[in-house]
Amino acid sequence: SSASGAPAAKQDYMEWGDKYCTDKPVRGGYFRIASPYYIGAMNPNHFPVMDWVTMSYMYEKLIVLDGNYKPTIPWLAESWEYINETTVIMKLRKNVLFHDGSPFNAKSLKYQMEWILDDENAAWTKSWLEPLKEVELVDEYSVKWHFKRPWGAFLGTMASVPGFMISAQALEKDAAQKKSERITHELIPLRRKARAEKDNDKVEQLQKKITNLEEQLKKFQALAQNAKPLDTNPIGTGPYMLEAASTDNYITLKRNPDWWFGKSIGKPEMPYFEGIKVAVIPDPSVRLANLKAGELDSIVLNPVQYRQVKDDASLSVVTFPVNFLVYNIFNHAKGPCADIKVRMAISHAIDREALVMGTQQGLGRVASCMYPDDHWAHNPNLKPVEYNPELSKKLLAEAGYSNGLTLKGFTVNTPEAQAFAKAQMAMLEKVGITWKPTFLSITGMIEPFKKLDFDLFCSMYPWIQEPDQIATLLYDPKSPFNNGRSNNSKAIELIKTGRETTKEDDRRKVYLELEKTLADHFEDVWLFWPTAVLASSKKVKGFNLEMYKNLGESYSFSHPLWFADGRP
Amino acid sequence: MKNRTLYLGLIIIAALLVVMAAAPQIAPHDPEAQDLYHVLEGPSEKHLLGTDDVGRDLLSRVITGTRPTLLIGVLSTLFSGIIGVGLGLVAGYKGGAIDMAVMRVTDAFMSLPVLVVTLALVAIFGSGMQSVIIAITLVNWTGFARIVRGEVLHTREFVYVEAARAMGASGLRIIFYHLLPNVMGPIIVTASIAIGGNIMIESAVSFLGLGAQPPLSTWGNELRIGYAYLEVVPLFSIAPGLLITLTVLAFNFIGDGLRDAFDPRISQTFNKSKEK
């Protein structure tokens, strides 16, 4: 591991120079982007967060992912080492300040982890830290992590939401404020009761309680002085900090002049934009229109919009793989799809190639299983299920459905999902399967899921990073998101093993095995891993597709963009 | 004069009905036949309007879309008309407490935004043509009820209604034989506006993703999908959009024409006296 203080100059993600970009970066301008949703709560551990892109401008993680989605790149954590299966020692970056001026150090890290684990703070990420026993302070910039049992996903978790570092000072104030609010609420009925009570003993008891609470209240109120709720006043270490926010309308961020990273690599001009304006525009066509009208500098498009921009001379358009999975879930608990023959028949009936062609403008990679082909846990030996309607028909006949089969199901009600479902319907129809999906809003799906009132459901899983997460979520019978009620004992065993394996190579083997098991059982119909389209105005500089493909998010974090002449 | 627009409306609707009835015959392609390797293509000799997002022939889609679109427009209007007119007649004729009760309920329903209730009901019944029809009906009857009641309040004061009572006619007879035909004019106009309005509600519901379900395809749905590709295949949205507008126009023309035919007073012109 590298020494503390100076960044490891040799690391790829820090490569910065003529090799990747010949232009010289310029500072200035507000970068205008769009999001379909307003960000939501701005404390990443609070509920809900709808826009993680904006979140990552304000908060930074301990560890970031490399091009293969592996948590290998030190970011706020400088280095780490497994001392044994249940202990990790971690060194932290020095001279990092939060936006409120408080320092990032071992204490703030420890406070944050405890804050997450404290039930009162209602952090939804709490369950992610379940294996964590304790964070031990070693010195100001080192901590020792103690686990309850071997924790394979530890690094992945720190490269994920709980790894977003938040100002401990702000967290503490936030918590204090919430507590004082709660106590105030508690006091009201108590006081009323005390006033109404006749029995002297009881009055005394109550009074005691009240005084006790009042003291606590005083303490928390003192703590909470000048507190601003984190949910609306994010305090991280990121390159940008919140400037203004208008719910459902926009968020503007301004440049963090004290950003540690630029300074640490001798480029204090980083980040280059004066600020970022994220407009909330729900409709994809309107987002595109905004870009075309020059009101936005860059947006991520749906693949279906690719045709509308690819020949536009005023835009630079790039496509790159994303770590999403588009797949169909079977109902394993009930109905015909519990039969593997039927699952195989369906899987063989779908022409994934054509699907990607027709519905994604060819942008997408035919999937063999759940981990994308550029993910470190991907099993390269697996081939996508072959399109073979004849075989499919034969399988159906074997399963006893020679006269056809009608399946229930549903999908999300976006136009893209509809096109997608329509295409699959037609393919299934060819082998004699009638699939009649209804189109529901996300909330609308919950009922049929609960009642298992479907056979085949068309879905998407985004942000496949830590392999344990998606595997547990989709194939662990206890998971609330295992909507297909998959219950594959071998897979369950492998998932458990993966979770507790800490050696990288061993873990990889486990996941390759897991993929193979799932594929062999035709557990789901994995369709493709999408490709994203990024369209930006020609003025936006600094994006190197090759490097991005190689380095993934570590590239985006370390290579901020800029405007050609400092203006949009 | 006015009749010309009535005829125009009738011709348009007649044409649409023909298209609706003969859709399978006149559609140049199977409207369901997909060609995923030729999606979103512009007009060509093979596909006069181009292809849609899964490579189906747009012209054939639009032609087969006539039926569900008109059905939604007409059926939901019919049903809401039946409920609304019935309640309006009773409330207006009976007056008093019944009127008060019916009108409070009507006002209550009326103060709910059409689109939201439709969305909510569609969410309950599941999306699909039936639920869209049910939903629109549940919301739209109020307009009929109000207008009919107002007209009845006015019409029931006519002497011929009392004359019928003097002859010994029952309430039911008066309502259906004497009142209903005489409030038909406003009902027709309301219905003609409502048919168009309902087609629009359906398209709005489709726009929010809860409209008719594939393989069924309404113009509203086509329009909603097509609008995402406005620049690539403009006809994808323009064709159904124009058709919706044309249909709504046609129904309004017919409504106006019929009202004029029903009501001699409307034929008066500026500064003209009442015909005696």
Place this chain on the structure above:
Amino acid sequence: MTMQPLLQVKAISKEFPVYQGQVFKKKTYVTQAVKSVSFDIFKGETFGLVGESGCGKTTVCRAILQLTPLTSGAVFYKGNCLSGMAKKELRKVRRHMQIVYQDPFASLNPRTKVRDIIGEPLVIHKLTQNRSEYKDRVEAMMTMVSLNPAISGRYPHEFSGGQRQRISIARALTVNPDFLVLDEPVSSLDVSIQAQIINLLEEIREKFSLTYLFIAHDLAVVHHISKRVAVMYAGEIVEIADRQNLYGNPSHPYTKALLAALPIPDPQASYKDENAMLQGGNGVMEHHAGCKFYVRCPARRHLCQVKKPVLKKVNQHDHMMACHLGES
């Protein structure tokens, strides 16, 4: 006359609450349209009712036929009290009492063919067995009122006012009623058509021995057709007598005024009594205890303002009048 009257009107009063407001009506005040009106009508006679416009004549008709609930009083038909009769029974009685309305334009449903208008009472009371019998009856009625049965398929607006009034009469007669209320059946018609209708009415009355309650503005017409005549003013009967007595010997100042103002179609003739001409408007609400006619009365006295005159006999011919004049 000890004969049982066909129709007895006993002290009927009718108040109209005046409502205002579009959606939510509110009672603002009360109009006394008819106030304690009593009279009898005997079988076979024509009873005339005259009075200024808005004095409550139509309201009396509607009250008799139970088309509007009474505020007080009662109406007896052949000795049976109509007020408070069950709906079903009332509908049966209505077969025998029919009405012809003032306005031939408004009283016919504009969207019904003439044959169905005339035949409607048959349908309501289920008087015909089949379609052809129905058709025969309707055609017979039309012929009787001298309408060509060939035009039975037309709608009311295709007829002239006189023809429409005949349609109304035909409709009233289809069910062979005993008693017919004629509310200004000729007011809106010109003289020649008026004459046609009056002749028709008289013929029919003789033929079917009907009883009429006949209302008109035109005193000459009333004179022509009625046996007895009542004069109304502001909701009350002010004078009631048989024709000879009333026209020959009018007692109430209002009756006198009416007769005096009667225009005579002869340029050489002059008004009977210029002094009886009235001054001042009508319809102005008068809120004093006395006679309603007080303000306009050419013979008013102080007594009239404070004391209300009651209807009482002025001579032996059943001539009644409500005025202090007759008193000493």
Place this chain on the structure above:
Amino acid sequence: MKRYILKRLLYSLLTLWLTSMLIFAIARILPGDPVQGVVMASHMGAVDNNVIEGIRAQFGLNQPLTVQYLIWVKNFISGDWGVSIASGEKVFDMFMKRLPITFELFVCSVLWSMLIGFPCGIISAVKHGDFIDRLLSAGAVLGLSLPVFWEGIILIYLFSVMLHILPPSGFVPFSDSIKGNLLSIAMPTFIMGTQGAGLIARYVRSSLLEVLGQDFIRTAYAKGYSEIEVLLRHALKPALLPVATVAGLTWGYVTAGSFIVEYMFAIPGLGRMGVNAIFSNDFPVIQATLIIVAINILAVNLLVDLQYGYLDPRIRVQS
């Protein structure tokens, strides 16, 4: 008069009560657990059942419906409109933030629809039967019959992408920049207003035709008025009476339109909040939105009814 207003108000309250039950019913029979829905929609990955249950308990979803209703009504009246499930924000605060925006949009749209609707209706009534009448009438129907979102995207391409006159979407608060504010609501206002304008034009036309056919118009001519004077002095006022009702209806139309327009043009108003809430079954917000819309429409109708008296003395209440 006072009594009348009071009574009228009472009726409105009665209606409101009925409406509130309807609204409550609608919000509660929407299928799907809002909490889980939000978790799924926010792509946050693994959340375990305890978290979901915890959030559910916060919203008192376990009590009987009648109790929930009563509590809701009580709280609503006392200004506690609950907390959004989707965002955790206080619903009341959310409203206060969005209300001015939607209100501005509403007022502008209604004004716009009157500005367009009235002249069109008047001209086409005066030119009854002429070519211009038919043109305007067709225009009015067209205004009614263009699907909002379609009109929207076409306008965006026309005015923003091609002509660069107007911003394609977004909302600039009045306090930031007056010009920016007006530009940002131009298209939404236009679209929402056109619908209302179509409606108004149609009704003004027919109501004016009705009035123009009446005898007193002839009387006015007989006095020596010219056409325009007759129109202004004698015809307009009585013709306005039925139109006032429609103005009330227009308000309803505009409300309906706002749901899509706000979504399209990314305007952070109540309509968009309502649509989002419906999709995520965020019932505290749904309930509040619907009840506010209902109050709004009822209030407008109340006003319309009350001002009838000023337009038409026949209805005027005598004290």
Place this chain on the structure above:
Amino acid sequence: MLLQVSNLRTYFKTRSSLVKAVDDISFELDQGQTLSIVGESGSGKTAAALSLMRLIPGSAQLSGKIMFEDQDIVTMGRKALFGLRGDKIAMVFQDPMTALNPVLTIGEQLIEPYLIHRKMNRKQAFNLGIALLQKVRIQDAEKRMHCYPHELSGGMRQRVMIAMAIALHPPLIIADEPTTALDVSIAAELLELLKSITREQGSALLLITHNLGIVARYADKVMIMYAGKIVEKASKVNLYQKPQHPYTQGLLASVPKISADTGKKLTPIPGNPPDLATPPKGCAFYDRCPFKITQCGRNVPKLTKLNDDHEVACFAKEAGR
């Protein structure tokens, strides 16, 4: 001569046909004179009166000549026409219930002639309006100025109409069945009023009615109309004493008289008037006429002079003379 109408034709276009409401009529009216038009309902009386002020709908066809104070109203420009209406010619309309604007007060409507033609200010006009109301004998005139039409009785409304018509002392007043809906005592009162005003101001009065009693009392000259045409025109006395046209005779015969024997039937004219949209080829009265001769079915009779103040359009009369 104040008013000289020659060959006036007013045709209404309806959806299906052309209604010849007024078909070639000519007459004249001098200052101080009262001309009465009598005829069956639908014979074109109102249409003729409206034509005099060009108050007919734009779609109607108007032809002929209406010379009023040496100007032809038929071809007059719009401005001049607006100047004429209300100022020089005023009209009392048939139905006072509908002829007043229900949403404006009596006062507002009453003073309009002053505002339009005399350019007075409101206050002045208002005072004159009160005087007008007093003139038509409405009590509490000042209070009544603020009333709305529905707050007045029918008789009072009719008075307001008359007041409005006489406001500017027009040389010609047209009164179209001003008393049909009213009872005789009020009718008489109103007509007396109108008559006295014309007497005072020397205006000419065109009085339309179907009440022959009224004609007998108030008219100087009488015109009988039938199916859009004048069938007889005479001085009052001539007409009543020597009615020439069979229709006139029929009309006079159908009037019930109080003095008459009550047992006797009335004698109406048999049959119905023709449809104005499809007038018969010959005389419009042909079907109902007891004296018809063959010529009557073929040609339309022209109005011919019998003596100085008696004209009739009848072939039978011509032949008999």
